[in-house]
Amino acid sequence: xxxxxxxxxxxxxxxxxxxxxxxxxxxxxxxxxxxxxxxxxxxxxxxxxxxxxxxxxxxxxxxxxxxxxxxxxxxxxxxxxxxxxxxxxxxxxxxxxxxxxxxxxxxxxxxxxxxxxxxxxxxxxxxxxxxxxxxxxxxxxxxxxxxxxxxxxxxxxxxxxxxxxxxxxxxxxxxxxxxxxxxxxxxxxxxxxxxxxxxxxxxxxxxxxxxxxxxxxxxxxxxxxxxxxxxxxxxxxxxxxxxxxxxxxxxxxxxxxxxxxxxxxxxxxxxxxxxxxxxxxxxxxxxxxxxxxxxxxx
Amino acid sequence: xxxxxxxxxxxxxxxxxxxxxxxxxxxxxxxxxxxxxxxxxxxxxxxxxxxxxxxxxxxxxxxxxxxxxxxxxxxxxxxxxxxxxxxxxxxxxxxxxxxxxxxxxxxxxxxxxxxxxxxxxxxxxxxxxxxxxxxxxxxxxxxxxxxxxxxxxxxxxxxxxxxxxxxxxxxxxxxxxxxxxxxxxxxxxxxxxxxxxxxxxxxxxxxxxxxxxxxxxxxxxxxxxxxxxxxxxxxxxxxxxxxxxxxxxxxxxxxxxxxxxxxxxxxxxxxxxxxxxxxxxxxxxxxxxxxxxxxxxxxxxxxxxxxxxxxxxxxxxxxxxxxxxxxxxxxxxxxxxxxxxxxxxxxxxxxxxxxxxxxxxxxxxxxxxxxxxxxxxxxxxxxxxxxxxxxxxxxxxxxxxxxxxxxxxxxxxxxxxxxxxxxxxxxxxxxxxxxxxxxxxxxxxxxxxxxxxxxxxxxxxxxxxxxxxxxxxxxxxxxxxxxxxxxxxxxxxxxxxxxxxxxxxxxxxxxxxxxxxxxxxxxxxxxxxxxxxxxxxxxxxxxxxxxxxxxxxxxxxxxxxxxxxxxxxxxxxxxxxxxxxxxxxxxxxxxxxxxxxxxxxxxxxxxxxxxxxxxx
Numbered sequence: 055x056x057x058x059x060x061x062x063x064x065x066x067x068x069x070x071x072x073x074x075x076x077x078x079x080x081x082x083x084x085x086x087x088x089x090x091x092x093x094x095x096x097x098x099x100x101x102x103x104x105x106x107x108x109x110x111x112x113x114x115x116x117x118x119x120x121x122x123x124x125x126x127x128x129x130x131x132x133x134x135x136x137x138x139x140x141x142x143x144x145x146x147x148x149x150x151x152x153x154x155x156x157x158x159x160x161x162x163x164x165x166x167x168x169x170x171x172x173x174x175x176x177x178x179x180x181x182x183x184x185x186x187x188x189x190x191x192x193x194x195x196x197x198x199x200x201x202x203x204x205x206x207x208x209x210x211x212x213x214x215x216x217x218x219x220x221x222x223x224x225x226x227x228x229x230x231x232x233x234x235x236x237x238x239x240x241x242x243x244x245x246x247x248x249x250x251x252x253x254x255x256x257x258x259x260x261x262x263x264x265x266x267x268x269x270x271x272x273x274x275x276x277x278x279x280x281x282x283x284x285x286x287x288x289x290x291x292x293x294x295x296x297x298x299x300x301x302x303x304x305x306x307x308x309x310x311x312x313x314x315x316x317x318x319x320x321x322x323x324x325x326x327x328x329x330x331x332x333x334x335x336x337x338x339x340x341x342x343x344x345x346x347x348x349x350x351x352x
Numbered sequence: 353x354x355x356x357x358x359x360x361x362x363x364x365x366x367x368x369x370x371x372x373x374x375x376x377x378x379x380x381x382x383x384x385x386x387x388x389x390x391x392x393x394x395x396x397x398x399x400x401x402x403x404x405x406x407x408x409x410x411x412x413x414x415x416x417x418x419x420x421x422x423x424x425x426x427x428x429x430x431x432x433x434x435x436x437x438x439x440x441x442x443x444x445x446x447x448x449x450x451x452x453x454x455x456x457x458x459x460x461x462x463x464x465x466x467x468x469x470x471x472x473x474x475x476x477x478x479x480x481x482x483x484x485x486x487x488x489x490x491x492x493x494x495x496x497x498x499x500x501x502x503x504x505x506x507x508x509x510x511x512x513x514x515x516x517x518x519x520x521x522x523x524x525x526x527x528x529x530x531x532x533x534x535x536x537x538x539x540x541x542x543x544x545x546x547x548x549x550x551x552x553x554x555x556x557x558x559x560x561x562x563x564x565x566x567x568x569x570x571x572x573x574x575x576x577x578x579x580x581x582x583x584x585x586x587x588x589x590x591x592x593x594x595x596x597x598x599x600x601x602x603x604x605x606x607x608x609x610x611x612x613x614x615x616x617x618x619x620x621x622x623x624x625x626x627x628x629x630x631x632x633x634x635x636x637x638x639x640x641x642x643x644x645x646x647x648x649x650x651x652x653x654x655x656x657x658x659x660x661x662x663x664x665x666x667x668x669x670x671x672x673x674x675x676x677x678x679x680x681x682x683x684x685x686x687x688x689x690x691x692x693x694x695x696x697x698x699x700x701x702x703x704x705x706x707x708x709x710x711x712x713x714x715x716x717x718x719x720x721x722x723x724x725x726x727x728x729x730x731x732x733x734x735x736x737x738x739x740x741x742x743x744x745x746x747x748x749x750x751x752x753x754x755x756x757x758x759x760x761x762x763x764x765x766x767x768x769x770x771x772x773x774x775x776x777x778x779x780x781x782x783x784x785x786x787x788x789x790x791x792x793x794x795x796x797x798x799x800x801x802x803x804x805x806x807x808x809x810x811x812x813x814x815x816x817x818x819x820x821x822x823x824x825x826x827x828x829x830x831x832x833x834x835x836x837x838x839x840x841x842x843x844x845x846x847x848x849x850x851x852x853x854x855x856x857x858x859x860x861x862x863x864x865x866x867x868x869x870x871x872x873x874x875x876x877x878x879x880x881x882x883x884x885x886x887x888x889x890x891x892x893x894x895x896x897x898x899x900x901x902x903x904x905x906x907x908x909x910x911x912x913x914x915x916x917x918x919x920x921x922x923x924x925x926x927x928x929x930x931x932x933x934x935x936x937x938x939x940x941x942x943x944x945x946x947x948x949x950x951x952x953x954x955x956x957x958x959x960x961x962x963x964x965x966x967x968x
Contacts, residue, residue: 064856066680066825069782070960090825092680092856129678152864152913154955160876165949167833167870167893169851172957173824174864176787191816193672194665198759219672240621240696240764241559263673278621278694278764283665295665295815298694298765306759 064092065155065171072113072134072151074261075180076225083136083261084116087175089153090129098123098155102132106149106177112136113151113177123155136179144183151175186224189258191285191293193219198300200307201276208321211271212301213311216251218285219265220258227257232286233268237299242280247273252315271316276303411520413513414452414489418443419528420511423494426539428575432499433542433640439496440482442528444513446489451516454484454493455523456509465514465521472514472523481509486516503541505574510537545570545580547642550632550649555656558621558696564604564651566613568634568642582606582613583633588648590633592641603630603653608637617653622698622764624707625657625805659807660695660708662799667691667814669715669797674782675774675818680825680856681929683773685748689715692757692767693801693809699758699766701804706753708766710802712811713749714739715772717779717820719793722813727800734775734926748773768801775926780822780858788822788859789922789963795820825857826958827929833936841942843902847894847935853920853956854929860966861920861932862959864913865895865906870952886946893954894937902937913957921967930967 072085089100100121104113115121116133123130134151154172162168195217202211214235222228233251238244251268258264281299285292314322420442426432444452453472455463461475471483482495493513514523530536549567556562570578583590587600596602604615613634630653634642641647668690669675677684693699693708701707716725717736725737732742740749751770758766780788781795794817801809833849855861870888871880880887894905897918906914920932 064680064825064827064854066823066857066958068676068678068823068825068857069787069821070824070859071783071787071822073783073787088676088678090678090680090823092682092825092827152957154957156876162875162951162953164951165872167835167867167952167954169828170953170955171826171828172864172955173826174957174959176960192818193668193816195668198763198765276762278696278762293665293816296663297665298663298692300759300763300765302759302763 065173066090067153067173067175070173071176071178072136073176073178074136075182076186076223077136077138077179077181078183078185078225079138079140079142079181081136081138081181081225081260083138084133086131086133088129088131089121089123089173091123092128094123094125094127097125097158099158100130100132101154101156103152103154104149105152106147109142109147109149109179112138113149122158134175138181142181144181147177147179147181149177151177182225185226187226187228187287188222188224189228189230189287189292190221190223191218192221192263193217194283194293194295194297196281196297196299198302198307199272200304200309200311201301202273202311203304207324208317209273210312211273211316213309213316214249214270214272214299215309216268216270216283217265218268219263221263222258222260225260227259228287229255229257229266230268230285230292231288232284233270234284234286235270235272236282237272237274238280238282240278240280242296246279271312272299272301274301276301411515411517411522412447413522413524414444414446414450414515415524416442416513416526416528417445417490418492419531420454420456420513421528421531421535422539423535425534427534428540431505431540431542431572431638433638434499434501434503434544437496437498438481438539439494440509440511441492441494442511442513443490443492444524446515449489451486451488452493452513453486453516454495455512455514456481456483456495456497457512458508458510460510460527462525463512463514463523465523466516467518467521468516472512472521478510481507499541501543505543505572506538506540508538540574542578542636542638542640543571544640545578545634545636545642547634547644547646550646550651552630552651552653554652555654556619557656557658558619558623560619562617562619562653564615564617564630564632566606566632566634568613569611570636572636577610579608579610579637580613581608581635581637582615583635584615584617584651585631585633586629588629588631588650590631590641590648595635595639619655621696622762623655623696624700624702624761625655625697626702628653628655655697657803657805657807658696659809660693660801660803661809662691662693662801662812664812664815666694667797667799667812668816669795669814669818672816673818675778675795675820677774677776677778677821677823677858679776680823681776681827681854683775685771685773687772687774689713689751689770689772689797690767691797691799692765693799694764695766695801695803696764697803698761699763700761705804706758706766707803708753708801709804711751711768712740712800712802712808713751713770713797715774715795715797717781717790717793718796718817719790722798722811725798727798727811735777735924736779738772738774774820776823776825776856777858777923777926778820780820782819782821785963787960787963789966789968791963794818820858822859822960823857824859824861824958824960825855826861826863826956827854827856828852828956829854829931835936835938838938838940840940840944843939844937846899846901847896847905847937848899849936851934851936851956852931853918853934854931855920855923856929858922860922860930860961860963862915862918862961863932863934864915864957864959865908865934865954866910866913866957867893867908867954868910868952870950872946872948872950874951874953876953884941884943886944888938888940888944888950888952892939892941896935897933899935902939905935905937908954913955915959917961919961919965921965924967
């Protein structure tokens with residue numbers, strides 16, 4: 055008697071592809087694929103084979119070619135790593151990865167045509183010979199901030215900490231070239247201040263997604279304002295929009311504000327110039343002392 | 353300062369001439385007498401023996417040593433506010449060292465001297481403005497009058513000095529009208545403005561301009577009409593000394609002008625929606641306030657409720673990450689949505705509760721649009737539109753207001769954090785046209801915040817969408833392939849056995865099929881040997897998309913997976929999946945001699961079909 059039974063209720067993967075169109079020679083690219091099961095009532099394993107005749111040796115599975123699918127786990131990740139060798143042709147490479155589920159001990163039901171489920175991952179890679187410097191803004195955040203404050207004659211402005219989640223969609227490290235704010239009154243009609251970021255924004259590695267911070271000084275008193283922001287990549291505006299900026303009275307938030315770098319040029323000069331003068335005086339004094347000693351010796 | 357040229361009197365010079373003339377006469381008479389120019393006549397008298405002589409030496413009036421003047425300027429530019437005092441000072445000396453009084457009258461009619469106990473009186477028809485106390489000779493005298501609203505605006509004055517003695521009291525015929533332009537006659541009285549009505553044009557929302565109106569006037573018109581100003585205070589604390597609102601602060605002030613006043617106030621953002629006191633005060637250009645019930649009355653500034661809003665940039669779907677479904681044929685939970693609602697009435701209401709109390713929102717594929725996926729229950733579609741209007745049994749959206757976001761009445765923003773599930777059929781938008789039907793779109797969220805007065809904000813669509821990844825998933829819902837019992841050398845005739853696969857993800861399906869040879873001893877680690885008598889080769893199984901005759905199907909292979917264009921549609925219902933049937937047949941080689949149960953293993957590999965074949 056020949057028979058078959060449904061062995062597994064269901065199996066799937068997401069996303070069902072490995073795709074990158076901006077690889078360069080020596081690029082390393084990783085992509086995670088989730089293997090999902092709707093009814094993981096018994097353990098299985100996923101057997102992975104790469105069918106990519108031209109470039110199979112570039113492809114590896116970080117977790118190995120046999121990945122356990124434990125009982126009770128509805129989703130198990132697998133990470134496809136692509137390491138592009140030096141000297142490969144600049145062109146498109148296509149292939150597939152097949153994932154097949156099986157019992158951990160490879161046993162099948164006796165006297166039946168057991169059915170194992172699997173899924174196919176399409177591989178679509180393109181190796182190019184040019185640098186692409188680009189990113190996608192996936193998320194922004196604008197937390198409240200303290201207003202600026204004075205210490206003596208020095209005014210330390212409030213510090214906007216504009217958070218951005220960037221996905222590097224190019225193949226070189228990238229960060230926004232400029233993050234700028236046009237701050238209006240609460241009605242959005244009167245422009246009060248224009249500022250750009252003052253810090254060095256962390257660069258995101260190729261194909262990675264990371265959180266970065268742009269710091270901007272604000273000289274406005276506590277209140278609610280409308281901030282129109284722009285995130286630029288060179289001349290390209292990657293994202294712009296409007297947010298509510300809440301400036302709270304100084305001391306409302308336990309966050310660090312601006313230090314010396316936040317001071318205006320004149321305030322910086324008011325510190326630096328006296329220090330320089332003092333140093334010059336000390337230097338001149340030392341020089342004079344040394345000269346007089348030299349004269350005495352002679 | 354108006355210099356009162358027209359009110360200077362020339363009598364002072366004339367008086368001097370009179371006195372000089374008199375003195376000259378006396379001197380001439382004395383001269384003649386001393387030179388015996390009249391000795392003949394005297395001798396004649398002497399000849400008549402002795403005679404008694406008598407002369408009455410009159411009391412001389414006090415003399416000015418410092419002409420009288422206004423101690424504090426009272427002019428058109430600096431008038432004396434009604435109720436305030438006008439003070440005159442002047443100094444006189446008396447040859448008898450007797451006391452004197454400074455008398456201020458409205459005209460130069462000759463006054464009547466008084467006594468030590470009766471004040472001198474102004475001349476006929478003149479008004480007595482003020483009279484000083486009896487003042488010692490040589491000491492500056494001071495006379496003052498308290499002005500009232502009954503005074504006319506312009507008041508002439510003439511200052512006299514009179515003896516303050518009982519006998520032969522006299523007033524100096526010379527009078528004073530001041531020393532210079534700033535302290536001379538007349539004095540001016542500044543009357544209070546009239547303030548009859550105070551109101552505003554509220555209600556108005558934060559950021560709007562409210563006008564306060566005052567029906568006001570001022571009767572003072574000399575030189576130029578007095579201008580007025582409306583001052584609106586938060587509290588009834590207008591300070592008449594500083595002419596400013598007190599600690600409660602100033603809401604609005606009008607510019608100085610004549611007549612009715614209007615003062616504007618832009619309601620700050622944020623301001624809670626409620627009534628606020630607004631006390632109006634009218635004051636003239638000289639700092640003289642109006643009186644009466646309207647002065648300091650409350651017009652009640654009513655700040656209206658405005659709908660909250662959400663900026664498109666303040667909507668973050670799924671934390672900025674791609675949306676990945678992980679439950680085949682079910683709901684994937686735990687997706688997130690965060691939005692920051694802004695309310696110009698503040699995030700905190702006047703009762704210290706939440707101003708922003710609700711929301712209408714939807715999560716949808718961008719191509720559907722916010723006008724279709726409008727938040728109502730009728731727009732629900734598990735493929736592409738998840739509106740908050742549906743019951744939680746259908747879509748279990750859960751949103752909570754951040755407990756730390758709203759810092760008080762001066763804060764406009766409130767952050768909401770939501771979680772929600774999506775069904776496995778939610779349309780994918782990732783990849784290219786070969787991967788997803790809606791690859792040019794993405795998933796977005798739209799939000800309308802609602803406040804405690806049920807005002808609903810604009811339905812804003814988030815500016816940053818997220819891709820929803822393809823979920824390639826398949827389930828087998830066929831228990832057996834009923835090949836049945838076959839004798840060696842026979843086959844199933846047609847591809848009569850079936851397996852049914854269901855698309856349990858959000859893509860259409862094809863499938864790749866492969867399978868091992870069958871034998872009684874098969875296991876995954878122990879494949880069948882090539883035995884003509886006990887192994888049914890892999891290619892003995894055939895499959896197809898219909899019940900073809902055996903031999904017309906595609907041979908199964910253990911080494912080369914065969915793709916079957918099953919074209920299972922993308923599932924579009926949550927409860928039932930799109931399915932595809934694979935038809936199977938098998939032949940048992942005639943060389944098989946080993947009877948019994950044969951074991952094998954076929955692999956069904958899900959392959960995403962072309963999006964054009966998803967049935968969308």
